[in-house]
Amino acid sequence: MALDSKIPQGEMDKKWTDYKGHVKLVNPANKRKLEVIVVGTGLAGASAAASLGELGYKVKAFCFQDSPRRAHSIAAQGGINAAKNYQNDGDSVFRLFYDTVKGGDYRAREANVHRLAEVSAAIIDQCVAQGVPFAREYGGLLSNRSFGGTQVQRTFYAAGQTGQQLLLGAYSALERQVALGNVTQYSRHEMLDVVMVDGKARGIIARDLVTGKLERHFGHAVLLCTGGYGNVFYLSTNAMGSNVTAAWKAHKKGAYFGNPCFTQIHPTCIPVSGDHQSKLTLMSESLRNDGRIWVPKKQNDNRKPNEIPEEERDYYLERRYPAFGNLVPRDVASRAAKERCDAGYGVGSSKQAVYLDYSDAIKRYGRIEAGKKGIVNADEATVIALGKEVVAEKYGNLFDMYEKITGENPYEVPMRIYPAVHYTMGGLWVDYELMTTVPGLYALGEANFSDHGANRLGASALMQGLADGYFVIPYTLGNYLADEIRTASIPTSHPAFEETEKAVSERINKLMSIKGTQTVESFHKRLGKIMWDKCGMARNAQGLQEAITEIQQLKKEFWSDVRIPGAIDEMNPELDKAGRVADFIELGELMCRDALLRNESCGGHFREESQTEDGEAKRDDANYSYVAAWEFKGESDWQLHKEDLTFEIVKPTQRSYK
Amino acid sequence: MEHYTMNLTLKVWKQKNSSSQGAFETYQVKDISSEMSFLEMFDVLNEQLIRDGKDPIAFDHDCREGICGMCSMYINGQAHGPWAKNTTCQLHMRAFKDGDTIVVEPWRAAAFPVIKDLVVDRTAFDRIIQAGGYISVNTGNAVDANAIPIDKKDADDAFMAAACIGCGACVATCKNGSAMLFVSAKVSQLALLPQGEPERDTRVLNMVAQMDKEGFGNCTNTYACEAECPKGISVANIARMNREYLRAGLKAD
Numbered sequence: 001m002a003l004d005s006k007i008p009q010g011e012m013d014k015k016w017t018d019y020k021g022h023v024k025l026v027n028p029a030n031k032r033k034l035e036v037i038v039v040g041t042g043l044a045g046a047s048a049a050a051s052l053g054e055l056g057y058k059v060k061a062f063c064f065q066d067s068p069r070r071a072h073s074i075a076a077q078g079g080i081n082a083a084k085n086y087q088n089d090g091d092s093v094f095r096l097f098y099d100t101v102k103g104g105d106y107r108a109r110e111a112n113v114h115r116l117a118e119v120s121a122a123i124i125d126q127c128v129a130q131g132v133p134f135a136r137e138y139g140g141l142l143s144n145r146s147f148g149g150t151q152v153q154r155t156f157y158a159a160g161q162t163g164q165q166l167l168l169g170a171y172s173a174l175e176r177q178v179a180l181g182n183v184t185q186y187s188r189h190e191m192l193d194v195v196m197v198d199g200k201a202r203g204i205i206a207r208d209l210v211t212g213k214l215e216r217h218f219g220h221a222v223l224l225c226t227g228g229y230g231n232v233f234y235l236s237t238n239a240m241g242s243n244v245t246a247a248w249k250a251h252k253k254g255a256y257f258g259n260p261c262f263t264q265i266h267p268t269c270i271p272v273s274g275d276h277q278s279k280l281t282l283m284s285e286s287l288r289n290d291g292r293i294w295v296p297k298k299q300n301d302n303r304k305p306n307e308i309p310e311e312e313r314d315y316y317l318e319r320r321y322p323a324f325g326n327l328v329p330r331d332v333a334s335r336a337a338k339e340r341c342d343a344g345y346g347v348g349s350s351k352q353a354v355y356l357d358y359s360d361a362i363k364r365y366g367r368i369e370a371g372k373k374g375i376v377n378a379d380e381a382t383v384i385a386l387g388k389e390v391v392a393e394k395y396g397n398l399f400d401m402y403e404k405i406t407g408e409n410p411y412e413v414p415m416r417i418y419p420a421v422h423y424t425m426g427g428l429w430v431d432y433e434l435m436t437t438v439p440g441l442y443a444l445g446e447a448n449f450s451d452h453g454a455n456r457l458g459a460s461a462l463m464q465g466l467a468d469g470y471f472v473i474p475y476t477l478g479n480y481l482a483d484e485i486r487t488a489s490i491p492t493s494h495p496a497f498e499e500t501e502k503a504v505s506e507r508i509n510k511l512m513s514i515k516g517t518q519t520v521e522s523f524h525k526r527l528g529k530i531m532w533d534k535c536g537m538a539r540n541a542q543g544l545q546e547a548i549t550e551i552q553q554l555k556k557e558f559w560s561d562v563r564i565p566g567a568i569d570e571m572n573p574e575l576d577k578a579g580r581v582a583d584f585i586e587l588g589e590l591m592c593r594d595a596l597l598r599n600e601s602c603g604g605h606f607r608e609e610s611q612t613e614d615g616e617a618k619r620d621d622a623n624y625s626y627v628a629a630w631e632f633k634g635e636s637d638w639q640l641h642k643e644d645l646t647f648e649i650v651k652p653t654q655r656s657y658k
Numbered sequence: 659m660e661h662y663t664m665n666l667t668l669k670v671w672k673q674k675n676s677s678s679q680g681a682f683e684t685y686q687v688k689d690i691s692s693e694m695s696f697l698e699m700f701d702v703l704n705e706q707l708i709r710d711g712k713d714p715i716a717f718d719h720d721c722r723e724g725i726c727g728m729c730s731m732y733i734n735g736q737a738h739g740p741w742a743k744n745t746t747c748q749l750h751m752r753a754f755k756d757g758d759t760i761v762v763e764p765w766r767a768a769a770f771p772v773i774k775d776l777v778v779d780r781t782a783f784d785r786i787i788q789a790g791g792y793i794s795v796n797t798g799n800a801v802d803a804n805a806i807p808i809d810k811k812d813a814d815d816a817f818m819a820a821a822c823i824g825c826g827a828c829v830a831t832c833k834n835g836s837a838m839l840f841v842s843a844k845v846s847q848l849a850l851l852p853q854g855e856p857e858r859d860t861r862v863l864n865m866v867a868q869m870d871k872e873g874f875g876n877c878t879n880t881y882a883c884e885a886e887c888p889k890g891i892s893v894a895n896i897a898r899m900n901r902e903y904l905r906a907g908l909k910a911d
Contacts, residue, residue: 074727136810239722404750565714566713
């Protein structure tokens, strides 16, 4: 099937307006007859389900957590971008668009990114109207801060809990629709397959995670808002339950997978402390606003950080990238940290960490506060005490979290940080309308591939999730459903539902019947190690080829030796996890294949074979300026389709943050 | 920070499902690192149980960074364990020492029935939010975000209340099984903001009515909820909700 991205004709800044002006509409009486399934209740899912419910569609919203409010968007810390230009510092829709395309290292689709930038301002308006308590200045107006990869202040935030506040806003809108009867909520439910009728997505098979029962649900359309797949690496900043299963089932039913190898490794996470580690914790990128990153100038320096004098510290980001300094994009900052640690300059017991130091910021803020309070010639202790208060107000929850995990006080000693898997830019391929290659099946938010290219800028995930859910899908879904008003609800006794449920049930039975010797967790850890070592921050052809073989081997072993305790017809978290890990194993292979094929470096995808003399990522636009969209053909068998990327506005250049 | 390992005895509540009787089971875990999180210690135990052909312990958890509100263990008589302003997932094993016995129970409250082992049903919280924990603004109806300036103190107070993670520790801790801290946090957040004004009265009346209907107990001002809240939600919110309730009730009459 040829890919049609359905990008509207016309000038870049008119496309979305024109699209909205001409898109098909569904009248209110017909909306009441149309059913929509939304899987996942993070920012994209909750905002989509709420907005579609408001429009009058009959919506069913599914999540595997015990409440929609717990979806992992809740954990996003730093903020959300919007081209409001409230700071009068030169921001505009164009600049947000430009920064995002450039930040994505010219591997995103321009038209989608422009639309994202266009609707960004309305997101902030909507959230404030819902009662989201963003940070404000004393004059009562909204406050902004900077994030990586930009030179303006366009990030709105609520302390280090922006994702929580935005999700609770979307969740409250969703619960209101539940109360009004427009949305039915299914928590502790996991989608296990898409049901296809006559080539269109017409429903899902879901498992009630409390009773273990399989359920059939019909929908005229199915929206996957199921997040990213960073947990393929086992260790990541994702929640323990975050998984690829819904997207993977869709992939196996015909939805192409776009750029699966594009993974974001976030530079500022708390380092691994031992083999017991179950997940990694992010320290918000906002910390790079004020913190300075450094390592000792001497290799294997075992002194405590506070014993290392200023002149013996290497502030390597400021040294290498004077224009952006500590605020270079995430991919650049992560690779720079890895480079220093690999060269023997790492710190801490593992030597796989760098310092993020707040002592300068504490003093700087302290002096400003002393000035505000009219304290003349404040002594150092006063300055530091005042500065700590300011830092606590801005980043207190993050500092507390760091202290709980490490037992060290970051107000006194620099934090130790190291990059960790955080986000996946890749995802289900979607067209301009967010529809996958399966008619009636959509992917929103992190689950799709479209807006962030090969690297996502900080504070843009929240923006994209909410843009897709609040402001894109309510329009684009109508364009499809307008032709479905004559389709009566299909009873779930239809053979397609029966067959799909049977296949799901057989797979579960098969998993349970293996009764092997190794735990699900042990397989997941092994998969994660292969992925991190060979498809992580740096990749090369040989490693990727090895990884593919190892993953195929692991898959065989999994299906012959996994041990799952308990029964099917009860709450069984090990069984839930087994299904997810089985899907991660298959995805891992595809990611390695995609990374192997893309013999260029771009954004978060760093092929060692393709770098500049000073170790920066080197793109190859002549050969790789496309989206790799993979079609599933059978076990370990995929066909590549290419969506060529054309850049009308932002001319690709070698990205420079120097 | 010095790291060490420890051997522990765990007494954990096991309950097959909501209709069965539960009981404590005793487990031994060895060589637990002080750097582990409490849930990682449970991971180690569960891996051991699965390898031994035994039934692992079901517990709720997801983000493991103290924000999703999913984890919910009652540890040695304290919701989320011994550390103040902390969730179970952020509790680390350096809080314990070699030879300790740790008792772990689910949240216990009439409105939170046990589903399995340490997992409870907290959907009552969703239904309370459905009763009015929102501002009725459909997508697309908003005015410019800076059109209504908000006093920084009100915005900050609203944020402090909005920081609630809905874990239910307040209910589990309260001898009456009251949900006043949870409900009042949402009522306060929205009452403090000008956007919440139009529905201010109906919101508090409806949310309190739903809270009572769900079988949560009454508040007798012990403040245990505030002491155990992982996010430090203040009981001042309860006082505010009582004022809001009285005000709305008087107007309604």
